[in-house]
Amino acid sequence: MDRETTTSTSTLDLDPCDSVRSERERRQGFAAAGSLEVRWRPRLPTWQPRVMSLSSPDDLRDCFDQATRRHLVGTLVPGVELRTATTEEHEAHQDALWTSATDRRPPDSRQLFSDADRARVRALDRLRGGCLEHRLLWCAGDEVIGAYRGTQEDGGSYLMWNTVVRRDFQRRGLYRAFLPRLIAAVREVGFRQIHSRHHADNNAVLVSKLKAGFVISGFEISPRDGVLIDLRLFLHDGLGKLFAHIVDGSYAAELRAAGVALP
Numbered sequence: 001m002d003r004e005t006t007t008s009t010s011t012l013d014l015d016p017c018d019s020v021r022s023e024r025e026r027r028q029g030f031a032a033a034g035s036l037e038v039r040w041r042p043r044l045p046t047w048q049p050r051v052m053s054l055s056s057p058d059d060l061r062d063c064f065d066q067a068t069r070r071h072l073v074g075t076l077v078p079g080v081e082l083r084t085a086t087t088e089e090h091e092a093h094q095d096a097l098w099t100s101a102t103d104r105r106p107p108d109s110r111q112l113f114s115d116a117d118r119a120r121v122r123a124l125d126r127l128r129g130g131c132l133e134h135r136l137l138w139c140a141g142d143e144v145i146g147a148y149r150g151t152q153e154d155g156g157s158y159l160m161w162n163t164v165v166r167r168d169f170q171r172r173g174l175y176r177a178f179l180p181r182l183i184a185a186v187r188e189v190g191f192r193q194i195h196s197r198h199h200a201d202n203n204a205v206l207v208s209k210l211k212a213g214f215v216i217s218g219f220e221i222s223p224r225d226g227v228l229i230d231l232r233l234f235l236h237d238g239l240g241k242l243f244a245h246i247v248d249g250s251y252a253a254e255l256r257a258a259g260v261a262l263p
Helices: 023-027 057-071 087-101 115-127 174-189 203-211 237-248 252-257
Strands: 074-077 080-084 133-140 143-152 157-165 193-199 215-222 226-234
Touching (some): 057 174, 074 174, 087 133, 087 143, 087 157, 133 174, 193 203, 193 215, 203 226, 226 237
Parallel strands (some): 157 193
Antiparallel strands (some): 074 080, 133 143, 143 157, 193 226
């Protein structure tokens, strides 16, 4: 399900996630007022990827796990803890949470495919190997009240697949507390950008993420979810400048100075 969603009843008024950005940078990006009026200059991060000495995929996975423990696992807000989960445990809780969190759960497309179809897709997925992945449960005492999944994509991109929070725990600032911690964990590993997809009418999430520095990068019509809006947060200064140049022609001199061949 290529989207990252919370329900529109959640409180998602996010503060800017990167405190080192200047006030001028905070004013850049896509304006998030009401109609999602567009300003074409994304906020650019001051962060550059740190040089890591990683001699094997196992080293990178260890780095990912350490960043997860450092930034994500533990207390999210008083009374709510984050913990990692197996695929089976996460999917079981996520399915139950969708029912309790929203009235607009997407149709289950699995019923369209035969056992042979599903087996073939699982075999195709195995060819890609094990990608880096977050599967997190949000727990209040012994109760699971939320779930999150995010995975590695090609080209140094990280995809926020979905976030779901039980209805009675929405509007408590959980997502506002979670997002900067996730960004810190993803950034530490060396990803270049964070990618997510959202229902076009999910203004609570769209406005909050635009305020946090994400920019609109495209639109999609999904057979399962309908019209979706693509958002990206660029974690690399050069990639953000290249995106801005593609949109409005800015940063041409800086990009050429860095060796990028431009028309």
